Amino acid sequence: MMQVAQGTPIRADVRDKLIVALDYPSVAAAEAAVAQLGDVVSFYKIGLELAVSGGIDLAADLIAAGKKVFLDLKLHDIGNTVERATAAAAERGFDILTVHAYPLTMAAAARGAAGSKLEVLGVTVLTSYDDADLAATGVAGGVTETVRLRAGQAREAGIAGVICAPTDAAMVRGILGPHMRVVTPGVRPKGAAVGDQKRIATPAEALAAGADRIVVGRPVTAAEDPVAAARAILAELQGA
Numbered sequence: 102m103m104q105v106a107q108g109t110p111i112r113a114d115v116r117d118k119l120i121v122a123l124d125y126p127s128v129a130a131a132e133a134a135v136a137q138l139g140d141v142v143s144f145y146k147i148g149l150e151l152a153v154s155g156g157i158d159l160a161a162d163l164i165a166a167g168k169k170v171f172l173d174l175k176l177h178d179i180g181n182t183v184e185r186a187t188a189a190a191a192e193r194g195f196d197i198l199t200v201h202a203y204p205l206t207m208a209a210a211a212r213g214a215a216g217s218k219l220e221v222l223g224v225t226v227l228t229s230y231d232d233a234d235l236a237a238t239g240v241a242g243g244v245t246e247t248v249r250l251r252a253g254q255a256r257e258a259g260i261a262g263v264i265c266a267p268t269d270a271a272m273v274r275g276i277l278g279p280h281m282r283v284v285t286p287g288v289r290p291k292g293a294a295v296g297d298q299k300r301i302a303t304p305a306e307a308l309a310a311g312a313d314r315i316v317v318g319r320p321v322t323a324a325e326d327p328v329a330a331a332r333a334i335l336a337e338l339q340g341a
């Protein structure tokens with residue numbers, strides 16, 4: 102990895118590769134984080150905790166401020182419900198929406214997003230799962246086999262791409278080819294607390310394996326200095 106000197110400006114295309122997960126218990130806490138991160142971060146994720154706490158409406162303010170916004174609801178329901186919820190997310194101007202990578206769910210989301218800029222990403226196997234966790238759900242194959250199957254099904258469904266662990270990214274990139282999206286959570290800078298993640302890699306490793314973007318939560322949001330943490334990750338991505 103090339104070292105990027107401290108203070109080197111981060112290119113806009115590199116900035117968009119870091120998606121910071123706003124996993125906060127209130128809109129006020131999320132707004133404070135966004136204000137603190139300022140121009141350093143250009144892409145945010147609104148996930149379950151913030152959405153349940155009234156955070157979906159925060160997207161309009163973020164979009165008005167020129168940020169990109171990822172709505173992480175990991176939808177999985179009957180086709181009609183998924184299609185309509187996806188169309189509603191597209192209408193609200195989100196850039197990314199997640200669904201679980203089941204064929205009928207992905208196909209319904211593809212219909213809901215048709216004609217919009219919304220990128221639907223299929224969650225293959227959660228980064229907090231290992232082979233034993235997956236087996237406990239009744240899925241027959243291991244993590245690698247299941248990610249391989251679901252990545253192929255995402256391609257068939259005509260959605261924009263997938264969410265996978267950085268440790269799966271090289272295999273997934275091989276299945277999806279150069280034009281579909283590969284987005285990886287489970288990213289930990291060297292020395293960062295791992296928490297409940299099980300299949301992890303560093304920001305530079307994720308990019309080298311073929312990820313377009315990485316999703317990072319606690320290594321930024323729980324850092325003593327979130328701005329410095331985000332800058333360090335961006336410098337690592339720029340040097341990768």
Ligand SMILES: O=C(O)c1cc(=O)[nH]c(=O)n1[C@@H]1O[C@H](COP(=O)(O)O)[C@@H](O)[C@H]1O
Binds near residue numbers: 199
């Ligand atoms: O869809 C996701 O974003 C997601 C999928 C996955 O397999 N694993 C995963 O951690 N995520 C999300 O990515 C973020 C990771 O947060 P940290 O572990 O704090 O970096 C959380 O908001 C998770 O909900």
